[in-house]
Amino acid sequence: MEFEPKILGIACNWCTYTGADLAGTTRVQYPHNVRVARVMCSSRVNPAFIFRAFQLGSDGVLIGGCEPGDCHYSTGNYYARRRLAITKKILEFAGLEPERFRVEWISASDGIKFAEVVKEFTEEIRALGPQTKFKVKKDIET
Amino acid sequence: MKDIENRLKQEAKRLLESGEAEVVLAYGRGYDEKHPMPYAAKAVSDVDNIVFDEYCTFNMTRYLTEYPLGTKIAIAVKSCDSRTLIVLMQEEKVKREDIVILGIPYRDMIDSKTGKAIDNSTACNLPNPVLYDILLGDEVTERDDGSPYDVLKELEEMELDVRWEFWSKEFSKCIRCYACRKACPMCYCDPCFIDQSQPRWADKSPSLESNLMFHLTRFYHLAGRCIDCGECSRACPVDIPLHLFHKKVSKECEEMFDQVSGMSLDDKQVMVDFKMEDSDEILL
Incomplete structure (x- = not known):
């Protein structure tokens, strides 16, 4: 069977999530590999979410936030930028392909950009293949 | 080395007697001379148990957050440990005015597990404490060891x-x-x-x-x-x-x-x- 990447998308309510919504209402096509979770701000993203997502078998993680300067809470994405930058360095130093983790600033009016980012990211992950390094090997009890 | 230990005892005694500190966090005897232990001196009679040698690698600031805020504490710190104090103060876990910092100007401590000197490949290894009230000895001179990274x-x-x-x-x-x-x-x-x-x-x-x-x-x-x-x-x-x-x-x-x-x-x-x-x- 062909490999279909599983990607966790975490989108901020005010920009990226609204942008994704716009992509939907304007009928822009994009791959269905991204599962989007909504948070109120990109600074809500705890880096442990990202480690946990990889552990539970995500092949990639995409974080979306407002453009710097556009944050609904004024400064949230500035904090997020620092945190996620460190997270990326940690993943890379541990030996995970840094391409599997991506942060994008997508504004609410940019449905097209959302679709493009998802398309591009999915293809990148498809080329990388399944993520097995962090994934829990045994069956997780339900 | 012995000088630092004596100065440490002397200062601990003075601080406990005058009531400037309720407890002195320093090092004490362990099961042999290569394994000293963290030690909290609470009374003047405890001061004699304090030791300091090159095996006293522990970062005593670890125990600061165990005491309620406002406890007057005197603490013996080496260079890295004094930086910890700064971080804890930035985080308001301890208050500057509650702490008497006894700086120990000494580097090249020995890791009792490996028997090797601790250099900048395993620690920050700055020569002198960054922050202190009393320095127990003369400042150590700078030395070019290269970057800790x-x-x-x-x-x-x-x-x-x-x-x-x-x-x-x-x-x-x-x-x-x-x-x-x-x-x-x-x-x-x-x-x-x-x-x-x-x-x-x-x-x-x-x-x-x-x-x-x-x-x-x-x-x-x-x-x-x-x-x-x-x-x-x-x-x-x-x-x-x-x-x-x-x-x-x-x-x-x-x-x-x-x-x-x-x-x-x-x-x-x-x-x-x-x-x-x-x-x-x-x-x-």
């Missing part, structure tokens, strides 16, 4: 998959005794995220994946706070070189945000601060 070169140059091999082998050894957490002066959270059951971040039993979850999150939690005392690695019973990962995170913080942790009381920690000019390139 030189030791990372080999790992940084590795191919990604080779590095993964290295770390996965190391983290597979972890038995989750949490000695690293217990030895770390910055790990004072109660409860620690790994002890939470709602949400349950990772399995409690050791496995590579749950060990990774614990360690990577811990590295993140110490980003911009770790002062490179190297206690985590020395405490580790299975010899995981945790300090290397901490060094890497500190190095990245320094390069990206242009600030070294625990060097000045006026600094704001990098992870609770931001600059509008931070480049988006750090995310690439």
Whole structure:
């Protein structure tokens, strides 16, 4: 069977999530590999979410936030930028392909950009293949 | 060495007698001369038990957060330990006015586990304490040892998959005794995220994946706070070189945000601060 990447998308309510919504209402096509979770701000993203997502078998993680300067809470994405930058360095130093983790600033009016980012990211992950390094090997009890 | 011990006893006695300190955190005798122990002197009669030699590697600031805020404490610190104090003060875990800092100007302590001197490949190894009230001896002269990050070169140059091999082998050894957490002066959270059951971040039993979850999150939690005392690695019973990962995170913080942790009381920690000019390139 062909490999279909599983990607966790975490989108901020005010920009990226609204942008994704716009992509939907304007009928822009994009791959269905991204599962989007909504948070109120990109600074809500705890880096442990990202480690946990990889552990539970995500092949990639995409974080979306407002453009710097556009944050609904004024400064949230500035904090997020620092945190996620460190997270990326940690993943890379541990030996995970840094391409599997991506942060994008997508504004609410940019449905097209959302679709493009998802398309591009999915293809990148498809080329990388399944993520097995962090994934829990045994069956997780339900 | 003996001078420092005598000065330490002398100051401890004075501080306890005058009531300037309710407790003096220093080092005491262990089961042999190579294994001294952390020691809290609470009365003048305890002072004779204080020792100091090259095996006194512990970062005594670990015990500061165990005392209620407002306790008058005198503490013996070496160079790295004094940086911890600065971080704890920035986090308002201890107050500057409650602490009498007895600075120990000494480097090249010896790790009792390996028998080797602790240099800047396993710790920050600054010569003198950064912050102190009383310096127990003469300042140590500067010496060019190269950057504390030189030791990372080999790992940084590795191919990604080779590095993964290295770390996965190391983290597979972890038995989750949490000695690293217990030895770390910055790990004072109660409860620690790994002890939470709602949400349950990772399995409690050791496995590579749950060990990774614990360690990577811990590295993140110490980003911009770790002062490179190297206690985590020395405490580790299975010899995981945790300090290397901490060094890497500190190095990245320094390069990206242009600030070294625990060097000045006026600094704001990098992870609770931001600059509008931070480049988006750090995310690439």
